Amino acid sequence: MIALASDHGGYELKRSIIELFAERGILVEDQGTDSGDSVDYPDFGKKVARMVSNGEAEKGILVCGTGIGMSIVANKFPGVRAALVVDNQMARLAKEHNNANILVLGGRTLDRETAKGMVAVWLDATFEGGRHQGRLDKIAELEKTLYR
Numbered sequence: 001m002i003a004l005a006s007d008h009g010g011y012e013l014k015r016s017i018i019e020l021f022a023e024r025g026i027l028v029e030d031q032g033t034d035s036g037d038s039v040d041y042p043d044f045g046k047k048v049a050r051m052v053s054n055g056e057a058e059k060g061i062l063v064c065g066t067g068i069g070m071s072i073v074a075n076k077f078p079g080v081r082a083a084l085v086v087d088n089q090m091a092r093l094a095k096e097h098n099n100a101n102i103l104v105l106g107g108r109t110l111d112r113e114t115a116k117g118m119v120a121v122w123l124d125a126t127f128e129g130g131r132h133q134g135r136l137d138k139i140a141e142l143e144k145t146l147y148r
């Protein structure tokens with residue numbers, strides 16, 4: 001299951017991404033927001049980040065105006081590796097090298113087709129492990145020493 005959320009700046013793009021998941025038969029859980037009315041992105045970002053952090057959701061998608069605010073929020077959560085991407089290469093590498101479990105997009109900076117393409121690339125890519133796993137282990141170790 002993939003959890004999604006956006007603020008008002010990402011609302012329209014989130015709707016398009018939900019369509020993509022429906023086409024692929026992927027189960028999604030939409031954590032809001034539910035309109036283009038102004039809201040605060042931390043209130044929605046934290047819902048998806050918490051679900052990925054505690055294992056309730058395997059992956060997540062977050063969308064705000066630029067993607068920057070949602071990235072900042074999501075990466076506060078232990079075990080979350082949220083990647084803000086702007087092209088297909090970044091979307092692919094976010095999975096292959098970083099094993100990103102949340103993809104973050106900018107609703108005001110990306111056109112719909114580009115964004116949907118990046119989501120598809122991220123979903124279809126495979127984590128390469130090896131030296132990259134060692135680096136992720138170091139991040140996990142940092143989380144332990146810094147926040148626990």
Ligand code: RB5
Binds near residue numbers: 007009010065068069
């Ligand atoms: C909301 O106006 C905007 O600040 C938000 O969507 C996002 O871009 C923050 O990083």
